Amino acid sequence: xxxxxxxxxxxxxxxxxxxxxxxxxxxxxxxxxxxxxxxxxxxxxxxxxxxxxxxxxxxxxxxxxxxxxxxxxxxxxxxxxxxxxxxxxxxxxxxxxxxxxxxxxxxxxxxxxxxxxxxxxxxxxxxxxxxxxxxxxxxxxxxxxxxxxxxxxxxxxxxxxxxxxxxxxxxxxxxxxxxxxxxxxxxxxxxxxxxxxxxxxxxxxxxxxxxxxxxxxxxxxxxxxxxxxxxxxxxxxxxxxxxxxxxxxxxxxxxxxxxxxxxxxxx
Amino acid sequence: xxxxxxxxxxxxxxxxxxxxxxxxxxxxxxxxxxxxxxxxxxxxxxxxxxxxxxxxxxxxxxxxxxxxxxxxxxxxxxxxxxxxxxxxxxxxxxxxxxx
Numbered sequence: 001x002x003x004x005x006x007x008x009x010x011x012x013x014x015x016x017x018x019x020x021x022x023x024x025x026x027x028x029x030x031x032x033x034x035x036x037x038x039x040x041x042x043x044x045x046x047x048x049x050x051x052x053x054x055x056x057x058x059x060x061x062x063x064x065x066x067x068x069x070x071x072x073x074x075x076x077x078x079x080x081x082x083x084x085x086x087x088x089x090x091x092x093x094x095x096x097x098x099x100x101x102x103x104x105x106x107x108x109x110x111x112x113x114x115x116x117x118x119x120x121x122x123x124x125x126x127x128x129x130x131x132x133x134x135x136x137x138x139x140x141x142x143x144x145x146x147x148x149x150x151x152x153x154x155x156x157x158x159x160x161x162x163x164x165x166x167x168x169x170x171x172x173x174x175x176x177x178x179x180x181x182x183x184x185x186x187x188x189x190x191x192x193x194x195x196x197x198x199x200x201x202x203x204x205x206x207x208x209x210x211x212x213x214x215x216x217x218x219x220x221x222x223x224x225x226x227x228x229x230x231x232x233x234x235x236x237x238x239x240x241x242x243x244x245x246x247x248x249x250x251x252x253x254x255x256x257x258x259x260x261x262x263x264x265x266x267x
Numbered sequence: 268x269x270x271x272x273x274x275x276x277x278x279x280x281x282x283x284x285x286x287x288x289x290x291x292x293x294x295x296x297x298x299x300x301x302x303x304x305x306x307x308x309x310x311x312x313x314x315x316x317x318x319x320x321x322x323x324x325x326x327x328x329x330x331x332x333x334x335x336x337x338x339x340x341x342x343x344x345x346x347x348x349x350x351x352x353x354x355x356x357x358x359x360x361x362x363x364x365x366x
Contacts (some may be wrong), residue, residue: 080353111353112344141358145343174339199284206270228290238283240274 001247004028004254004266005229007106007135007169008188008214010057010068011049012037017226018064024227027267030258031057032071032106032135037221038207039078043087046074050091054098059253067267068136069258071135072096079110089122096130102261103127105135109147112139117150129169133261134166138175140194149173152182161225165260167214170195176208185212185257190228198232202239205249214254295324319361 003026011015021029031053040046053070061068072095074088092118095101104127109116127134134155139147148168155161168179169187172195179186188204189195196204199213219226233250237243258264275283302311311317323338331337344362 111350111355111356111358113350113356116353117349139358141360142342142344142362143358145340146346149347150349172339173336174343203335206272237271241272245272 001025001188001230001233001250002027002245003229003233003250004030004258005217005226005255005256006030006167006214006217007032007189007218008226009034009218009220010061011052013219013226015060015063018061018066021226021254022064022066024230026227026229027065028067028069029061030069030071030102030254033073034075034106034137034220035077040084043084043091046088049093050095053267054095054101058100065183065267067265069100069102069264070098071103072098072101073105073123073135074119075106075109076108076110076116076120076137076139079116080113082115082118085115085119086122089119090124092123092126093130096132099263101132102258102264103135104130105133105167106137107134108137108151109139110143112136112143112150117154120151120154124154124161128158128160133258134161136166138168138170140170144170144172145174148179152178152184155184156182164212167257169216170218172196173200173204180208180212185214188213188215189199189218189220190215190225190232192223192225198228198235199230202236202241205236205241210245210249210253212253212257213249214257215249237252315363316359316361 005026008029008031010029013266033050033053036049049196050072053228058068072092074085079085084217104123108119109120110124136151138144138151155166163183163240167185167187171179171186176186188200190198205213215229215232217224217226229250233246236246237247302308318334322341326334326337326341342361
């Protein structure tokens with residue numbers, strides 16, 4: 001089957017993973033900017049990182065026939081440093097202009113602090129001024145419900161942002177209903193220890209419907225699996241869903257959301 | 268009427284998922300036994316994560332619908348005020364309560 005992984009951190013993966021992706025049928029991926037596993041000490045570190053996302057990874061992916069897109073943003077985990085965040089924001093337009101940059105992300109909250117909120121405000125304003133798609137990171141574990149609500153309130157209070165052009169990612173059972181009812185797209189992440197499993201993700205499909213849903217691996221430097229979306233598709237198959245319904249979740253939906261950026265073309 | 272994808276009935280779902288969830292249940296039992304066996308078990312059982320875990324286990328047994336979302340809510344911070352600072356903080360999986 002063909003599938004698109006709309007959220008995967010290839011900078012942390014080996015070149016072998018690109019081969020695994022392509023032979024398994026994942027020929028198009030999108031990589032959000034995020035925490036690199038350590039705190040960077042200056043905006044210069046982000047300049048290098050954005051260069052990797054917009055130049056190095058697309059070239060590495062192309063060797064295996066994979067189309068690599070990216071999102072540019074100041075992640076919430078490092079946004080507590082407001083001075084550095086403002087410096088990073090000043091860099092972002094140059095990289096958002098790259099031919100494979102789809103929008104601003106993943107931005108959002110981590111521990112729901114005032115500086116994180118300020119940094120998110122600045123990036124939402126940049127997104128409005130540039131008419132960018134937005135990819136939202138929601139906090140982990142006990143902070144997710146509160147953070148998701150704060151984020152949605154911030155976005156919904158900005159009438160120039162269309163929720164249909166915003167993906168709220170890492171949604172879970174206790175946040176999905178509010179996200180969907182507010183008109184946003186929502187992402188489910190298949191991450192073994194701290195997010196969802198294939199079984200739970202397909203329960204969500206059955207309980208909430210597949211409309212405005214994208215499922216991703218968020219595979220990165222931690223315990224994660226770049227082929228997890230295909231394992232999840234297989235879970236959907238063994239429950240008796242049709243191939244058309246499976247293709248809708250794992251190919252058509254991410255294509256529809258990401259195609260709102262005119263730079264996006266599937267591989 | 269069942270949704271079109273439902274080619275299995277509940278008994279078949281039980282059969283399909285029973286063994287792997289039996290193993291998960293044994294992992295949880297083993298985790299709780301491990302806490303009991305180690306020095307400081309009493310303090311661990313008073314920890315906010317342990318008590319939240321026990322509340323979740325109680326909810327699991329309740330038979331109520333929507334247990335997954337309800338358990339997520341047990342572990343969640345229910346407040347609405349932003350934190351003054353995130354310096355040095357990380358997620359623990361359960362809400363500790365107001366500082």
